[in-house]
Amino acid sequence: MSANPYPLGLRLDGRRVVVVGGGAVATRRVPALLDAGADVLLVAPELTPALRARADADRLRWVPRRFTPEDLDGAWLVQVAIDDPEAAESVSVAAAERRIFCVRADDRTAATAWTPAVTRHGPVTVAVLGGGDPRRAMTVRDAIRDLLAVRLAPDGIAGRPDASTGTIGGRQTGRVALVGAGPGDPELITVRGWRLLTEADVVVADRLVPGLLLDELRPDVELVDASKIPYGPSRGQEEINRILVDRALAGAFVVRLKGGDPYVFGRGGEELLACAEAGVPVTVVPGVTSSIAAPAAAGIPVTHRGVAHEFTVVSGHAAPDSPASLVRWEALAGLRGTLVILMGLKNLSAITETLIAHGRSPQTPAAVVQEGTTGTQRALRSTLGAVAADALAADIRPPAVVVVGDVVGALDG
């Protein structure tokens, strides 16, 4: 018997795959089958809650009983996810009679197919077989996954299959991705955001974008610094829009890297519209927003059972009495839950006074978190009545979020 398996990529779209067993192994195997589009038939007297949820949602069909050979009629593949060797063997026999490949979780030597350890990187799937030793396969897979995550020459590995998506005037146009970089810790970018960053020809970055992410860009990537320093000089939004559109029309894949989430006070919508108007394809990759992550990094959950059933994120950029403000602070004062104020330092005393004047207690716990999730994070705890003065005294500076509500301290022992 040859020790060498023959690797294949099965295209399971709409094809019947039978999974025998409804426990932990099946729970781990079924998602990838569904992701591949397989028509999954699950044969098991009982299911884990996760599998049950998929059955209830009609993502798969569940036959609530033990296996019978006819279950395999019409199947292309069967996965045995039970540990009773006799029952598993009966599936193997029925599969062999029908010339169906049979994966055995309980006994790899009895199987006619092995499932590899897998890592997916955009359009690329790497599958590793460890010569019958799944732990060896996983070790090798982990090493490859790390290599791919380190953005290694993306041209050679991930390629740029979706970078060029159309032509204008006979020229290949590039495209733009609006990517949320997360709140500050470079590890808090999403997997997709990171992958696109490694594929970019041009990166247009805000000041709030974690510097370490930019540190790791390939030397040939054009980096445009679109610093929009709070309250300081800013490169006009129109100019940023123009850079995105021009570079993309010239064929580049442009990543517009924005602090937190692109659509939370990030002007992402305007950039999307500018690209769309110019016929440039745009994708948006959400990010971890500082409005939730910065409080979390300071030990403050924005909701907590029995404490807050709502959280409201609001911009404090315009003063409460400014005609430019779209916020009804007097209405916010009547809320019981959590208030998270971004860009609120400059107007903090006016904001807190307004909230108190309209009924929120000055004793309400409050906190300020500066540069949350970064190595230079600072946080202070106070009350609604005192937080403006305390922040000033502590020389708290932007970027900072202010959190108001009983959640401040909810996790303090």
Ligand code: SAH
């Ligand atoms: N799109 C961003 C917010 C942009 S507005 C997001 O989703 O996080 C900029 C404001 O976000 C700052 O003035 C500050 O209030 C807040 N902010 C951004 N990063 C922060 C951080 N690391 N810590 C605290 N506040 C932060």
